[in-house]
Amino acid sequence: MKITRVKTIVVNAEMRNWIFVKVETNQDGLYGWGEASLNWKTRAVTGCIEDLEPLLIGHDPRDIELILQVLNKHSYYRLGIIGATAISGIEHALWDIAGKSAGLPVWRLLGGKTRDYVPLYTHLGLGDMKSVYETFDPAPLRDNALRVIEQGYNALKVVFIPYSHYMVDRAARRRVEELMKTLRDAVGENIAIMVDFHGRPASISVALQYIEALAPFDPYFIEEPVQPGDPEAMRLITERAPCPVAAGERLIGYKEFEPLLQNRGVHILQPDLNHTGGLLEGKKIAAAAEEVMIGIAPHNPNGPIAGAAALHFAISTPNFVIQEEMSGAVPWYDDVVSAPMKREGSNWLIPDVVGFGVEINESEAAKHPFKPEVFHSRTAVLDDGTIVDW
Template sequence: MKITKIETFICHAYRTNWVFVKVLTDMGIHGVGEATLEMRELTVVAAVNELNRYLVGKDPHDIEAFWHDNYRDSYWRGGVVLMSALAAVDMALWDIKGKDMGVPVYQLLGGKVREKVPCYANGWFAPAKTPAEFAAKAKEAVSKGFKGLKWDPFGSAYMNISRQEFSGAMECVEAVVATVGSEVEIMIEGHGRFNIPTAIRIGRALEKFDITWFEEPIPPDNMEGLAEVRRQIKVPIAAGERLYTRWDFRNFLKLECADFIQPDVSHAGGISEIRKIAAMAECYHIPLCPHNPSGPVANAATLHIAASTPNFYLLETMMSDVPYRNDISTESICLDEGLMSINNKPGLGIDINEEVIKQYPYQPRNLRHYNGQLTDIRPENASDYFIK
């Protein structure tokens, strides 16, 4: 079997654009992957297309050789663009291998260590602005079976936080916790927005809420700073969505930066690299909680990782999405009481619908985090995309 072509597809998805990749072979078997890279979709498509000349004519089963050789030959190693491009093709190659052998990808990774994947909800809060609105949205999310909720209550604050912003954020957390009770896990998102003293101040204030973690309290560039924040506060830290290689995570783990690691399968080199990162974290007894806010193919790939990785703990899940999510792919997600079922079909168990994707062409989107539009993450007609 030989690779004949790589194709890319961009699908507008309101807050971002999904980037899908399709690897074709001369045996009629194809694989799909996802390289969704928010605000840099056109750039990552160009990077994927450049891989064509390295892959055409090669055996798609040689996944390790593909990954190693293309990482080596990039010369300018690492970075989110290269790693996202490699990630998408890596997923597609695992998909081809599974289809050719007639087994789900998780079987190729060693088989299941769990039957269902525990999830927490993101995006449940849209378009809440006040503590009361967040509380009402939280109640709705819990009624759908979610056992964990994550959100960023800090508005447009950046580096420092005013007294008014600080009070508003704590009131928001208090309102949600009071509404959902002690049985629901609470994750507070920082989006890497604060400097060290502000992150410490907020982390100490969050202690009374018994949260599961405080995520990305400072920008991802300063691992030593993150480790210092972790030493200074008592709430657990989660981070790692903006690290892209096992070499990044080696230092991250050695410095004891976090209690939970959050690599993203679409950005950190795909299934192959995430598995290696997870194994490193297992040596430090650190749980894997993948960053997973993207499209259906990335979700499918992450489920196979979760199914087969011993130190996996929780999966990020978007509570709702654009109403056409189920039309642009064959995704069929069963979510029951916060547990997501694992697809047992060969390969990743998902395919894309190219004709429907064409109906939702690329639209440029800018970052919302610091302009007061943080909760504008879902359209008014957003809908559930999973079945119960």
């Protein structure tokens, strides 16, 4: 069995572009689907996959570890987030082929079942990105949260931390407290609420003051309280926070996670299997996290194939905690993709499929071509004109 072609299909899903990766083989009808979606970098990622294609041609697609070595080492320059996303999408497709050729679901190849269902959470707005990133008022926050609960979810994530700098005033702290109280009063005591800081605080002090305002309302975890890349700052916040702390969606590969593992800088790690190098890299990160009593809650606001990959990973990973998901984010979702994710309440069921169990209707996908994505980050400016982290 040999790889003969790698191609990408870009589908504009309103809130972002999905980048589907199709790896074809010399066996009739045997191909694999992966996903390499990366917001605001669609053309860079598709170009990277095109550049990497010659390194793949002629390889047996089931030699996944060998191919990853080729893609990472024969590219010479380290690839960063764009290259890691491209490789992740290719690697997903290789796992899909491996499962199909063996007649087994990918989760069987990753180690088999470790649970009977996969706990889920989704975003405020159910795919409406303005609701996710631009809801800073109590009334729409409450209304959007109730819509999520009405869909059967018992866990949701919100992003309402103010755009911040190195200090925070009392009014901003009280605003965060008011929003969290509104949310908790609306959904009740039994709904898990995750608060994504999006790395907005520019100092440990600001992050801790916001955490203190949130803590009385029992967040399930707070996420990315400061920008990635400073494991010591994460450790100091985690040691002082009165609630669980999560981070990791913007880290690439095991090496970037290793400092947080060594200093126990978080309670929950959030590798994005669409960006960190794929499923094998995710399994390495999860195994190392398990050794130091850290759970795994993979980041995934991406498309349906990324969701399928996350599902198979979660089934097979012992220290998995909860999965972020975005299924049904556009009205025509089921026209473009047939995916294995079947939700009951706030859980995915275990699929009995071959490979990932995903199929793309390429003619339907072509009806939603690439469009530039909305730059929500343009609002991340303070009153005095200072540019801050989005």
